[in-house]
Amino acid sequence: MLSQLRSAIVMMALFTVLTGVVYPLAITGVSQLAFAERANGSMIERNGVTVGSSLIGQNFTSERYFHGRPSATVGYDPSDATKTVDAPYNAANSAGSNLGPTSKKLVDRVNAAIEGEFAAGRIDVVAADAVTTSGSGLDPHISPQFALAQIPALAKARGLGEDRLRLLVEEHTEGRLMGVIGEPRVNVLLLNIALDALK
Template sequence: MSHFRPALVLLLLFTALTGLVYPLALTGVASVVFPRQAEGSLILRDGQPIGSALIGQNFADDRFFQPRPSATSAPDPQDPTKTIDAPYNAANSSGSNLGPTSKTLIDRVQAAAEAKRAAGWQGPLPADALTTSASGLDPDISQQNALAQVLRVARARGMDEARLRALVEAQTSGRWLWLIGEPHINVLKLNLALDALE
């Protein structure tokens, strides 16, 4: 009994510290230092949130630039023991876990390449146009990916290709500290800027 009381007190103390005080303190600091990020990096249109700069969305219409493919899934409504494809399902971030020698992956990439060519994508198709990210929620694409889509989007909207190429250039974010990462484009922001052109 002499050990029980101190153990219980320590359990309650550390539960309060690590389960309440620490998370609330971090949330408070984040809200002050990084308010936009702490709120989810929301993107607003007319004062209403339409998405997050951190989570990809599915744009299937040819009038929009399309994001990187997603391998996220959701429970099958017909059989909860199985899953179905649910692209950009933020509640179930996941990759496909298929290796480079997987026939399933090779077939999927080949089918995606053929479909993109048939839809009017031009030039060499970059890897991020055909493969999923580790999270399945990547909101960004490479500049090469966006440029490969210019002809398709221009045809669907009846716009000048040069104008769309200029938009892609304007929406491209460079490397972090000029060294880390690759130039990339947030698809949601690009599509909002695209809508604003018309």
């Protein structure tokens, strides 16, 4: 009995060290050597300052920038910790809205978003991703259609030519993976950084 207990304790200690220390360190070392940028969060720097990650969207609200798709993430209400409030692109609380296509709340929210986009004069054609959230609530990409639809308002706000902005969107449009997987997309943060670099 004592020898079996000793064997069990030795095996538990051995596997704790192997799976809890050695394996994580080995995987971390390999990822740092082979994929350092991705392993460290795909951070983007501008003038020596980290401005975000290419993997997580940001809530651009200024008329001088391209806007991302709506985000359904929430955060705790500072005045009442038992409640939540909208907190777009809250990476600590990734979640979709979980509203189905027959949900009245979803239909009302999408209709309000459509009316808001038209009322603001930002777009004249509504792309689906302009008024719907992604599954994670953190998607950093928008469709080229949504980016192109924002150009007239952005050109007016920045005093730039629409053709120049159209070319910028085309330059930053990522194609399908291996030509077949996914949809063409534009990373909003990278696009806005390039927009700021325009003279």
